[in-house]
Amino acid sequence: MKGKIIESSIRLFERRGFAETSIQDIVETLGVTKGTFYYYFSSKEELLMDIHLSYIDGLIARQEEILRDASAPASAKIRGIISLLIHDIQCQGLSAKVFFREMKILSEEKLRQIVPKRDLFRFNTEQLVKEGIKNGEFRPDLDPAIVTFGILGMANWSYQWFQPGGRLTEDAVSDMFVDMLLTGIAVK
Amino acid sequence: MKGKIIESSIRLFERRGFAETSIQDIVETLGVTKGTFYYYFSSKEELLMDIHLSYIDGLIARQEEILRDASAPASAKIRGIISLLIHDIQCQGLSAKVFFREMKILSEEKLRQIVPKRDLFRFNTEQLVKEGIKNGEFRPDLDPAIVTFGILGMANWSYQWFQPGGRLTEDAVSDMFVDMLLTGIAVK
Numbered sequence: 001m002k003g004k005i006i007e008s009s010i011r012l013f014e015r016r017g018f019a020e021t022s023i024q025d026i027v028e029t030l031g032v033t034k035g036t037f038y039y040y041f042s043s044k045e046e047l048l049m050d051i052h053l054s055y056i057d058g059l060i061a062r063q064e065e066i067l068r069d070a071s072a073p074a075s076a077k078i079r080g081i082i083s084l085l086i087h088d089i090q091c092q093g094l095s096a097k098v099f100f101r102e103m104k105i106l107s108e109e110k111l112r113q114i115v116p117k118r119d120l121f122r123f124n125t126e127q128l129v130k131e132g133i134k135n136g137e138f139r140p141d142l143d144p145a146i147v148t149f150g151i152l153g154m155a156n157w158s159y160q161w162f163q164p165g166g167r168l169t170e171d172a173v174s175d176m177f178v179d180m181l182l183t184g185i186a187v188k
Numbered sequence: 189m190k191g192k193i194i195e196s197s198i199r200l201f202e203r204r205g206f207a208e209t210s211i212q213d214i215v216e217t218l219g220v221t222k223g224t225f226y227y228y229f230s231s232k233e234e235l236l237m238d239i240h241l242s243y244i245d246g247l248i249a250r251q252e253e254i255l256r257d258a259s260a261p262a263s264a265k266i267r268g269i270i271s272l273l274i275h276d277i278q279c280q281g282l283s284a285k286v287f288f289r290e291m292k293i294l295s296e297e298k299l300r301q302i303v304p305k306r307d308l309f310r311f312n313t314e315q316l317v318k319e320g321i322k323n324g325e326f327r328p329d330l331d332p333a334i335v336t337f338g339i340l341g342m343a344n345w346s347y348q349w350f351q352p353g354g355r356l357t358e359d360a361v362s363d364m365f366v367d368m369l370l371t372g373i374a375v376k
Contacts (some may be wrong), residue, residue, distance in 0.1 A: 017293055019207030075374065105205055129373075138373045146356065146364045147373055149349055150342045157341025168334065176334045184372030185317075185326045185335055186263065 002040045004030060006054075009047055014094040018048060018102045048102060049110050055099045056117045059088060063124055074132030075182055078151065081125055082181075083174035085155035089162045096159045122148060151181060190228045192218060194242075197235055202282040206236060206290045236290060237298050243287045244305045247276060251312055262320030263370055266339065269313055270369075271362035273343035277350045284347045310336060339369060 008029045012021040023044055027037050041047040066080035089096050106114065126148040132138035138147075154177050162173065196217045200209040211232055215225050229235040254268035277284050294302065314336040320326035326335075342365050350361065 017207060019205060020293075105208075132373075136375060139375055142368065142373060143356070143364060146361055147368060149345065150365055150368055153342040153345025153348075154338045155341070157337065157345055160341075161337055168331070173334055176331060177338055180330065180335060180338055180372070181368065182372050182374040184368070184370050185320075185330060186370040187324060187327055 001032070001036060005037060005040060006047070006051060010051060010094045010098055013048070013051075013098045013102065018044070018098070018105050045106065045110070048098075049106065049113075051095060052099055052103075052106070052114050053117075055095050056114065056121070059084065060117060060121055060124075063121060067124060067128065074128055074135065074137050075178070077128050078125075078132070078181070079174065079178040081128070082151065082155045082177050083171070085152070086158050086162060086170045086174050086177075089159045089164075089170075100156070100159060122152060125152060154181070189220070189224060193225060193228060194235070194239060198239060198282045198286055201236070201239075201286045201290065206232070206286070206293050233294065233298070236286075237294065237301075239283060240287055240291075240294070240302050241305075243283050244302065244309070247272065248305060248309055248312075251309060255312060255316065262316055262323065262325050263366070265316050266313075266320070266369070267362065267366040269316070270339065270343045270365050271359070273340070274346050274350060274358045274362050274365075277347045277352075277358075288344075288347060310340060313340060342369070 005026065009021070009026045012025055012029065016025075021044075023034060023037050026044075027034050030036075041050070062084050063081060066077050066084065069077070072080075103111070103114070126144050129138060129144040129147050129151075133140050133142075133144065158173070162170070164170070168176075193214065197209070197214045200213055200217065204213075209232075211222060211225050214232075215222055218224075229238070250272050251269060254265050254272065257265070260268075291299070291302070314332050317326060317332040317335050317339075321328050321330075321332065346361070350358070352358070356364075
C-alpha cells in the first residue's frame with residue numbers, strides 16, 4: 001500500500017502540483033481512508049520527502065556503480081551517467097518532474113537532507129571530468145565545473161521533452177549526446 | 189505600480205511557490221490595498237500569465253533579432269542564443285525560475301497561449317541547426333532535434349546553478365558552452 005500511495009500521489013503532484021493536491025485527493029484516488037495514509041506518512045510533506053529521497057538515493061547508488069569500474073575510460077563513465085539520467089526520466093519520469101519542480105516546497109530542514117545529495121551527484125560527475133583531463137582524455141583548457149553543468153544540463157533537461165516510446169530510444173539519445181559532447185557538432 | 193506588483197510577486201512566487209502566495213501577501217509586501225491589485229489584474233493566475241508572456245515574448249523577440257543577421261554563420265547565431273538564455277537567467281533569474289516551475293499551474297486555456305511560444309523558440313533553434321548542416325558548418329550525421337534539445341538543455345539548466353556575480357561571467361560561461369558544443373571535450 002505504501003508503494004501505491006507514493007505512485008498515485010506522484011501522478012497527482014505532477015498533474016496538479018503539490019500544493020493543489022490534498023491528502024483527501026490521494027486517498028480518494030486509491031479508494032482508501034485517510035487513516036491508511038497516516039499509517040504510512042505523518043504528513044503530505046513527509047510523503048514528498050520520501051519521493052525525493054528515493055529518487056536521488058537511487059541515482060547516487062547507480063552512479064557509484066558506474067564510477068567503481070576501474071577499467072573503463074572516463075568517457076565511458078560519462079556516457080553511463082548521461083544514460084542513467086535519461087533512463088531515469090523514462091522509468092521515473094513523473095518522479096523526476098516532481099523532484100525538480102517541488103524542491104522549493106520542502107522546509108529548510110528537509111532541504112538540508114536533499115541538497116547535499118544533489119551536490120554529491122554533481123561533485124562525482126565533476127571528479128570524473130577532472131580524472132578525464134588528468135589522464136589525457138579530455139581537453140585541459142576547459143573548466144571542469146562548467147563542463148559538468150553542461151553535461152548535467154543536457155541530460156537533466158530531458159525531463160522536459162523526452163517521450164518514452166517516441167521516435168528515438170533512450171540509448172539513441174544518450175549516444176548522440178555523448179557524441180556531441182566528446183566530438184562536437186562542427187565539421188572538422 | 190503594475191511593474192512593482194509583478195516584480196514583488198515574482199520574488200514571492202520564487203521563494204514560496206505560486207500556490208502558497210496569496211494576493212494578500214503581495215499587497216502587504218507593497219503596502220497597498222487589494223483594490224490596487226485588482227485594478228491591474230483580475231486574478232493571481234492572470235498575473236502569473238503576464239509574467240510568463242512577457243518572459244517568453246522577450247526571449248522570442250531577441251532570438252529573432254539574432255536570426256535576422258544574414259551575414260553571421262550558424263555557429264555565431266547558436267552562440268547568440270546560448271548567451272541570450274544565460275543572460276536572461278542573470279537579468280530575469282527569478283522570472284525564469286517561476287516560468288519553468290509554475291507552468292503546470294496555468295489552466296489548459298492559458299497553456300494554449302504559452303506552449304506554442306515555447307515551441308517556436310525551440311523550432312527557430314532547430315531551423316538554425318538544420319541551416320548549419322546544410323551550409324556545411326555542422327555535422328550532417330547528427331539529429332537536428334536532439335542537437336537542439338542538447339543546446340537548450342545546457343543553456344536553460346543554468347537557471348538551476350548560474351550565480352550572477354560569481355566566479356565566471358555569463359560571457360565566459362556562454363563561450364565555454366559554445367566551445368564544448370562545437371569542438372567537443374575530447375582531446376583530438
